[in-house]
Amino acid sequence: MKAFWGMFARVGALVCLVVTLGMVSAPSVFAQGTASPADTLTGSSPKDALTRAKLHTELGSMYFQEGNFIVALEELTIAISINPNYAPAYSTRALVLHQIRELDSAGKDFRKALELDERDPEINNNYGWFLCETGHEKEALDYFQKAIRNPLYRTPEVAHLNAGACYAKIGDLDTAEDYIRRTLRFSPDNARALYQLAAITYKRGNYDAAREHLTKITRTREPNAETLWLLLRTERRLGDRIAENSLAAQLRRNYPDSPEYRELLKGNFE
Known part of the structure; x- marks a missing residue:
């Protein structure tokens, strides 16, 4: 999900x-037949x-x-x-x-x-x-x-982030970015906010900025399939085939059943 x-x-x-x-x-906290x-x-x-x-x-x-x-x-x-x-x-x-x-x-x-x-x-x-x-x-x-x-x-940073993601869905990228940056003022390392900001900058064709935001995520935590897939496409746009191949291998190794890996196999990079 x-x-x-x-x-x-x-x-x-x-x-x-x-x-x-x-x-x-995880196992149930209370055994069957016992009272909570x-x-x-x-x-x-x-x-x-x-x-x-x-x-x-x-x-x-x-x-x-x-x-x-x-x-x-x-x-x-x-x-x-x-x-x-x-x-x-x-x-x-x-x-x-x-x-x-x-x-x-x-x-x-x-x-x-x-x-x-x-x-x-x-x-x-x-x-x-x-x-x-x-x-x-x-x-x-x-x-x-x-x-x-x-x-x-x-x-409130939660609602700011959700509002930003929702504005991005309807194509209002300027308002979306404003809300997402408000989230980052509360929580500078918020992975979801950084991902959303990367997705916006990617849509605008600013691939260097997208890479910067995504790399900040990968420096502090294990990237999920969504982050790896966007970073792979960013490196592809920037022409770094070594990085692209490395990310493809990581996506295959860690998330072989993910929708993102299926898109990679189909060659659907956009």
Whole structure:
């Protein structure tokens, strides 16, 4: 999956776009037949219900990050059954549903979350990214703005990056670059922002700048298939066949099943 580049800073640790985003499976924390911490809270007061809903939402978020989508959905559905007015449970479940391509249900959950808490910046950001990923880019931009304008938003760089990526999708490269550079002011080594900036400069034909941004990524982390593929095409444009061949070998060795490697085999360099 391509990452939603990004970034979700709600309860526990929601997944950060762009996007993108490989998850690994991990064993369940609780053995079958045992109770989770949330289930040990048996009080029936509204406060107790909210506490239990939060705990189940945190568990759902954790399982989501581990790639255990079935259990994540179970935990989040339990959270909603305990407290049907807890907006983060709907928003987090929407992220899981988006990941498994249940798009109608994901959209419904996002809208319910916003109905319950229309000002929540994380929910606005996440729904904006969902819209951008499903072909509603212009509609998505309003939600990113709502997130950015909220003074309580702890990670505005996430919405700036998502807005930049969305503007790039509709071809407004100047505005896209402006938003992405705002992200880099918050986080100078943000790999997704550097990749987006490289993609923009590549589209403009500024291959030296694209190489510079991509090389900065590779100096600090193992590049993913997307980064390798753009860097390979950049080196090809710059005429460095040695670098191009080296990157092709790296792409084949590390990501033989990736869409990028399939494009290389087809010779689809643009």
